[in-house]
Amino acid sequence: MEQHAHRTETAASGAPMLSVRGLTRRFGGLTAVDAIDLDLAKGELVSIIGPNGAGKTTLFNLVTGHDRPDAGEVRLEGRDITGLSPETLAGQGIARTFQLGRVFGNLSVMDNVLIGAHTRLRAVKPAVPVIGPLLELGLALLRPASVKAEEERLREEVKTILARFGERLLPRIDQPAYSLSYANRRRVEIARALALKPRLLLLDEPTAGMNPTETAEMQALVAELKAQGLTILLIEHKLEMVMRLSDRVMVMDEGKKIAEGAGEDVRNDPKVIEAYLGHGLARSEEQETAA
Amino acid sequence: MSSWLDYTINGLIVGNVYALVAVGLALIFGVSRLINFAQGSIYLVGAYIGWVAVVQLHTPLPLTIIVVALAAALVGLIIERFGLRPLQNSARIAPLLATIGISFVLDQIVMLTFSPNPRALPSQLPDVRFQVGNGTIGPLDLLIAGVGLTSALLLFVFLRYSKLGWAVRATAQDRDAAMQMGVDVNRVNQAVFGIAAALGGVSGMLVGMYYNQIDTAMSLQATLKGVVAEVVGGAGNVPGAVVGSLLLGLVESYGVAVFGTSYRNLFAFLLLVLVLVLRPNGLFASARQAPPEPLTGTFIAPSRPVRIPRWALLIAVGGFAILPLFPVSFYVLQTLINAWLLGMLALSLTLVAGTIGQVSLGHAALLAIGAYTSALLSSSFSVPVGLAVIAGGLMSAALGTTLISPSFRLRGHYVSIATLAIGEIVSLVILNWESVTRGPIGISGIPPLSLFGYDLISASSVYWFSFAVMVVLALLQGRLLNSHLGRSFRAIRDDDIAARAYGLSLNRYKSLAFIFGGFAAGVSGAIAAHLYSYINHETFNTQQSILALTVVILGGLGNVVGAVVGSVALVGLPEVFRIAAEYRILIYGIVLLLLVRFRPQGLLGTI
Numbered sequence: 012m013e014q015h016a017h018r019t020e021t022a023a024s025g026a027p028m029l030s031v032r033g034l035t036r037r038f039g040g041l042t043a044v045d046a047i048d049l050d051l052a053k054g055e056l057v058s059i060i061g062p063n064g065a066g067k068t069t070l071f072n073l074v075t076g077h078d079r080p081d082a083g084e085v086r087l088e089g090r091d092i093t094g095l096s097p098e099t100l101a102g103q104g105i106a107r108t109f110q111l112g113r114v115f116g117n118l119s120v121m122d123n124v125l126i127g128a129h130t131r132l133r134a135v136k137p138a139v140p141v142i143g144p145l146l147e148l149g150l151a152l153l154r155p156a157s158v159k160a161e162e163e164r165l166r167e168e169v170k171t172i173l174a175r176f177g178e179r180l181l182p183r184i185d186q187p188a189y190s191l192s193y194a195n196r197r198r199v200e201i202a203r204a205l206a207l208k209p210r211l212l213l214l215d216e217p218t219a220g221m222n223p224t225e226t227a228e229m230q231a232l233v234a235e236l237k238a239q240g241l242t243i244l245l246i247e248h249k250l251e252m253v254m255r256l257s258d259r260v261m262v263m264d265e266g267k268k269i270a271e272g273a274g275e276d277v278r279n280d281p282k283v284i285e286a287y288l289g290h291g292l293a294r295s296e297e298q299e300t301a302a
Numbered sequence: 303m304s305s306w307l308d309y310t311i312n313g314l315i316v317g318n319v320y321a322l323v324a325v326g327l328a329l330i331f332g333v334s335r336l337i338n339f340a341q342g343s344i345y346l347v348g349a350y351i352g353w354v355a356v357v358q359l360h361t362p363l364p365l366t367i368i369v370v371a372l373a374a375a376l377v378g379l380i381i382e383r384f385g386l387r388p389l390q391n392s393a394r395i396a397p398l399l400a401t402i403g404i405s406f407v408l409d410q411i412v413m414l415t416f417s418p419n420p421r422a423l424p425s426q427l428p429d430v431r432f433q434v435g436n437g438t439i440g441p442l443d444l445l446i447a448g449v450g451l452t453s454a455l456l457l458f459v460f461l462r463y464s465k466l467g468w469a470v471r472a473t474a475q476d477r478d479a480a481m482q483m484g485v486d487v488n489r490v491n492q493a494v495f496g497i498a499a500a501l502g503g504v505s506g507m508l509v510g511m512y513y514n515q516i517d518t519a520m521s522l523q524a525t526l527k528g529v530v531a532e533v534v535g536g537a538g539n540v541p542g543a544v545v546g547s548l549l550l551g552l553v554e555s556y557g558v559a560v561f562g563t564s565y566r567n568l569f570a571f572l573l574l575v576l577v578l579v580l581r582p583n584g585l586f587a588s589a590r591q592a593p594p595e596p597l598t599g600t601f602i603a604p605s606r607p608v609r610i611p612r613w614a615l616l617i618a619v620g621g622f623a624i625l626p627l628f629p630v631s632f633y634v635l636q637t638l639i640n641a642w643l644l645g646m647l648a649l650s651l652t653l654v655a656g657t658i659g660q661v662s663l664g665h666a667a668l669l670a671i672g673a674y675t676s677a678l679l680s681s682s683f684s685v686p687v688g689l690a691v692i693a694g695g696l697m698s699a700a701l702g703t704t705l706i707s708p709s710f711r712l713r714g715h716y717v718s719i720a721t722l723a724i725g726e727i728v729s730l731v732i733l734n735w736e737s738v739t740r741g742p743i744g745i746s747g748i749p750p751l752s753l754f755g756y757d758l759i760s761a762s763s764v765y766w767f768s769f770a771v772m773v774v775l776a777l778l779q780g781r782l783l784n785s786h787l788g789r790s791f792r793a794i795r796d797d798d799i800a801a802r803a804y805g806l807s808l809n810r811y812k813s814l815a816f817i818f819g820g821f822a823a824g825v826s827g828a829i830a831a832h833l834y835s836y837i838n839h840e841t842f843n844t845q846q847s848i849l850a851l852t853v854v855i856l857g858g859l860g861n862v863v864g865a866v867v868g869s870v871a872l873v874g875l876p877e878v879f880r881i882a883a884e885y886r887i888l889i890y891g892i893v894l895l896l897l898v899r900f901r902p903q904g905l906l907g908t909i
């Protein structure tokens with residue numbers, strides 16, 4: 012498979028895959044993310060938990076470039092990526108899914124996942140400055156053999172990725188995403204993220220709204236991705252799943268990191284219990300009993 | 303020679319009038335996140351009701367104001383109840399298109415009832431002026447200031463102290479929370495549309511009195527000015543809208559003082575574009591307030607395109623290609639030539655509005671750029687017409703994309719406003735840049751179409767030429783849609799946040815869409831210029847932009863075949879039924895409204 016050019020060049024430096032220092036984001040008077048430090052080694056899976064409104068999604072937005080921090084920095088394998096745009100970061104191998112689900116409703120399953128592979132297009136998107144976009148337009152219209160071959164190869168690859176979801180998506184490959192079930196749309200989102208061949212994958216509540224069977228499937232898939240060596244940052248409310256999958260757990264409350272460590276330790280930390288109880292019946296508890 | 307004080311007074315008075323429009327827009331935006339493009343039409347209706355009251359019924363001034371306010375409020379309530387409320391659960395593009403359609407229907411009804419000729423609207427006030435410092439002020443100025451202040455006061459009291467006013471504020475803060483607390487959102491919408499319309503109507507009447515003239519072109523101008531003021535103040539921000547209006551009034555007034563009257567609108571639109579680019583949330587919002595995770599995925603209605611078999615397309619193309627070989631009348635060919643020209647424009651717009659989701663309301667500007675380029679090249683520089691047409695397309699692609707690029711980071715309604723404003727800027731530049739465009743005189747004696755030295759004079763040769771160009775453009779666009787660019791464009795339309803997360807640069811792909819679309823529109827305009835042999839700054843106007851939009855909705859957003867079918871239908875059917883020209887725009891508006899309501903995916907479906 013294709014390698015990212017910068018992967019080989021920086022891997023030797025031994026810097027963590029992701030390193031966050033003092034990251035802060037304020038909305039008016041509210042500090043949604045408050046001086047967060049976090050390191051993620053290559054191949055590690057770290058979960059972020061915390062009550063609703065703790066700032067987990069905002070942290071994801073800061074790391075993936077959808078929002079800019081007021082202070083602090085983000086490094087990817089040692090290189091400063093603070094404040095870069097989402098499209099640049101996608102090009103550097105960061106893929107994410109969205110809490111509320113953001114599939115392209117009118118695109119087929121195939122096209123949705125092909126968009127995931129967009130940063131890997133080479134033949135049709137030559138890296139020429141200034142006239143690059145015009146070349147892209149020309150190549151898209153003329154479609155020489157190299158472009159056709161690239162498209163074909165990616166289409167085959169999409170089918171392999173979809174096969175990971177068993178018979179859930181493959182039979183629906185040409186259907187528009189809006190016609191899929193809720194769980195299937197979430198699967199499409201994850202398939203799209205995998206098509207980017209990410210170095211770092213951020214999953215924001217991938218099992219939200221799924222029933223126990225579907226949750227178990229998703230958990231198995233994430234475990235498989237981890238086993239393949241993918242570095243994953245996971246936001247999840249279902250604690251059972253978090254405990255099974257995570258190498259480490261970070262707990263956030265009101266923007267601050269209140270605990271970090273192995274799953275069991277964090278779970279029994281009085282501060283963590285306090286944070287969940289202090290916010291009344293946290294949604295996570297309800298969901299877990301439901302699951 | 304007027305003094306600076308006069309310009310300041312004039313700016314503030316005009317600003318006051320804009321404020322009456324802008325406050326209504328801000329109220330509506332606050333509760334329904336909708337820019338009401340029909341606001342200017344209500345202003346127009348208000349002016350004409352005022353005319354009827356003053357000139358025909360001879361009502362005294364206070365009664366005139368009340369009659370206008372009530373009648374305009376009634377129009378507002380009707381718009382809300384029958385135009386917008388049924389669309390509450392539709393895709394977000396639906397109410398946007400609906401207010402555009404309503405605006406055209408209202409303007410046309412006024413035009414058909416009162417004729418497009420300007421009328422005088424006497425102010426009923428004594429014609430005296432008082433000396434203030436080194437400037438003067440008249441009773442009408444004081445009246446306008448008084449109406450402005452009174453309305454502001456009434457509105458403040460209503461919003462602050464009445465139960466319904468509280469509900470309006472709650473809904474504007476957080477619609478969902480308000481609904482959960484039992485606020486009746488329909489009643490809130492009604493209240494807001496009623497108030498906005500009353501203010502807008504009175505404003506139209508006052509402006510009519512101020513200039514002692516009303517005409518149907520007022521509508522679009524008012525919408526634009528109101529929107530500019532509202533956006534400058536921050537969409538949905540009521541006090542901001544007032545400040546924005548006064549600022550706009552002053553900027554225009556001083557601009558006129560320095561550069562002359564014909565530049566008035568240019569300043570307004572430049573201010574708009576500047577604000578949209580530099581501070582899209584308005585002058586008074588904190589610069590970095592991103593809206594909380596906006597749900598972008600709901601812009602257009604989901605639909606499945608109708609699959610048309612290839613053989614059917616081939617037969618249709620073949621049939622139209624051999625049509626001139628049969629004894630068809632000149633009239634039929636002429637009609638179809640118009641359809642093919644409109645088809646090229648619709649192809650362009652269906653790509654821009656449908657495929658990549660930038661609902662452009664200024665598309666006629668692309669026609670104008672292509673037309674002027676080709677006309678000037680061929681008549682002043684003797685460039686062969688075939689090449690000049692291509693140059694027109696390229697110029698339209700390049701210039702159109704450059705002009706529109708500041709709006710690439712905007713969404714939804716804002717794109718429509720920006721394109722509308724840029725369209726106006728283009729026609730103002732054409733009007734004022736006399737050394738190149740010959741200003742209001744226009745360009746005459748444009749050489750006819752010719753190809754490799756042979757003039758295309760006969761109707762059938764022009765027919766073949768324009769049909770062939772359209773088919774080639776359609777084939778290219780179909781090919782584009784099937785490439786990775788097609789899916790990238792559609793992904794950006796469906797959800798630009800997710801698209802960016804996967805590496806799609808909005809600037810790059812919106813540029814490419816506008817380059818491709820700009821070329822098609824430019825070629826269409828260029829061919830039209832050579833057919834008409836005379837063009838001026840009014841040849842390509844907003845009506846054509848709206849017609850193209852109706853075609854695109856009729857055919858199905860993004861649908862290449864749909865764009866052509868829609869063009870033939872909208873050009874051909876009025877001819878078949880022999881509908882008089884003045885009723886056509888009205889019918890286009892009604893068709894647009896019916897489609898949005900009952901068949902948002904159009905005839906052939908969204909792609």
Ligand SMILES: Nc1ncnc2c1ncn2[C@@H]1O[C@H](COP(=O)(O)OP(=O)(O)OP(=O)(O)O)[C@@H](O)[C@H]1O
Pocket residue numbers: 038041043061062063064065066067068069070110591592593594595
């Ligand atoms: N764009 C924004 N503007 C203003 N406030 C925001 C914005 N985005 C998030 N917030 C606020 O920041 C806080 C953190 O929100 P965030 O979505 O990050 O929480 P979360 O931990 O992901 O919660 P959940 O478990 O419900 O997903 C919340 O109080 C939220 O209201």
Ligand SMILES: [Mg+2]
Pocket residue numbers: 067068069110
């Ligand atoms: Mg969240």
